[in-house]
Amino acid sequence: MVAPQTDSTRIPVVIYARKSTDAKLEQKINSISVQCASARSYIESQQHAGWYALDEELMDNNISGATMERPGIKRLKQLILEDKVRIVIVNRLDRISRSLSQFLELMTFFEAHGVSLVSVTQNINTSTPMGRLMIQIIMGFSEFERELICERVTERMHAARKNGQFLGGRPVLGYNIKPEGRALEIDELEAIRVREIFSMYIKQRSVKTVALELRNRGWKNKRWITREGKVTGGSDFTVSTLHNLLKNLIYIGKVTLKDEIFEGQHEGIVNSDIFDRANTILSGNDLTKGNRNRNSHDALLKGLLTCKACGTAFVHTGTKKKSGKG
Numbered sequence: 001m002v003a004p005q006t007d008s009t010r011i012p013v014v015i016y017a018r019k020s021t022d023a024k025l026e027q028k029i030n031s032i033s034v035q036c037a038s039a040r041s042y043i044e045s046q047q048h049a050g051w052y053a054l055d056e057e058l059m060d061n062n063i064s065g066a067t068m069e070r071p072g073i074k075r076l077k078q079l080i081l082e083d084k085v086r087i088v089i090v091n092r093l094d095r096i097s098r099s100l101s102q103f104l105e106l107m108t109f110f111e112a113h114g115v116s117l118v119s120v121t122q123n124i125n126t127s128t129p130m131g132r133l134m135i136q137i138i139m140g141f142s143e144f145e146r147e148l149i150c151e152r153v154t155e156r157m158h159a160a161r162k163n164g165q166f167l168g169g170r171p172v173l174g175y176n177i178k179p180e181g182r183a184l185e186i187d188e189l190e191a192i193r194v195r196e197i198f199s200m201y202i203k204q205r206s207v208k209t210v211a212l213e214l215r216n217r218g219w220k221n222k223r224w225i226t227r228e229g230k231v232t233g234g235s236d237f238t239v240s241t242l243h244n245l246l247k248n249l250i251y252i253g254k255v256t257l258k259d260e261i262f263e264g265q266h267e268g269i270v271n272s273d274i275f276d277r278a279n280t281i282l283s284g285n286d287l288t289k290g291n292r293n294r295n296s297h298d299a300l301l302k303g304l305l306t307c308k309a310c311g312t313a314f315v316h317t318g319t320k321k322k323s324g325k326g
Helices: 032-045 071-081 100-112 129-162 188-204 207-217 239-247 272-291
Strands: 011-019 051-053 058-061 087-090 116-119 175-177 184-186 223-225 231-233 254-257 260-263
Touching: 011 032, 011 071, 032 051, 032 058, 032 087, 058 071, 071 100, 100 116, 100 129, 188 207, 188 239, 188 272, 207 239, 239 272
Parallel strands: 011 051, 011 058, 011 087, 087 116
Antiparallel strands: 175 184, 223 231, 254 260
């Protein structure tokens, strides 16, 4: 006759499931519902050992396994700290994490609180030495797979950039993203403003002055609607945002990846000569920023004197005599 189980012999088990944001890493068998159903069946098969499932099931949907900053993981730790869990059950180990270091850190937390991890499809239980060894081997391969995928993605991005493709992200003033995506088209009304901004800067030679003028005119940064329908952008120009606009190579039909520059597939908005003139002035102004307090008159001719041959702005420098006086 089997002795009836008491509260002291019953083992609380919590189910954890995760579905990644990367469709290439996911299959239908990895859906949240399938993972949970598989875990429930496994727990039922272990009722003779005292296992019982908590009513609460922890799920992280569309969240990468490369990060541990997930609501489900945070809740899992809380349940463990409250001493409500003895076993965590997952469909596969990579549902917990695809990073070996992060996974082992979590396992240390489990062990410190007397919690075991069970993988349904891999038949692994960390309460045994063999189970702990197998986990490290499998997670090592899982991390290797993730790094290979990241490497391939980086290679594809580099190839796309070399081909001049727009890789997505936020559009800039003067361009819209084509409906089919991954390509830019000129917004003619905004393009007129972009050209005017470059012209204003070449005349004024001051980012701060032009930014103030743009605010007085009511001109804003790029405003767009995300795929989720959220309106973003459309803020006033600041010195920083205007500086970035003037230096953006996208306006002369280029694309960049890190420090590399490639010919873009999109049409430029600003003439290369205009762009170069603006950036020559911009570079000259940047060089003089550190010299503003070198004399009491703060370089009164700054921005007014240029080289007649090339148009480059003259910059001022200070000298120091041996006596220590300027």
